[in-house]
Amino acid sequence: MVPIERLSASLGHLGSRGVMWVVAMYGSAAAPWGLASLAIFALIDGVAVYGRRRKWRWRDPATCQRAHGSFMLLAVVEVGLFITAARHFP
Numbered sequence: 001m002v003p004i005e006r007l008s009a010s011l012g013h014l015g016s017r018g019v020m021w022v023v024a025m026y027g028s029a030a031a032p033w034g035l036a037s038l039a040i041f042a043l044i045d046g047v048a049v050y051g052r053r054r055k056w057r058w059r060d061p062a063t064c065q066r067a068h069g070s071f072m073l074l075a076v077v078e079v080g081l082f083i084t085a086a087r088h089f090p
Helices: 002-053 061-088
Strands: none
16 A cells, blocks of 8 residues: 555656646746646645545555545646646747
8 A cells, every 4th residue: 555655646746846847947828737736736635634534444445446546546647747738838
């Protein structure tokens, strides 16, 4: 469980920081990309906080698979957003 969580967290951080780099380089023209990245990052953190408050059984295989599967999917989307944003601004 820990390696999967760390991998999805690392991918998410790579994607979000990459998008923020594009925003820093290209300013307001890239702002929508930054807002999208921020929304994905907030969604991931929001689900994690919600799960903690609801006392989800994180070690339960079904809960683990759903939560970390969705975190991984969103992290991959965020990396894709970075790649797309970087290609959009030459």
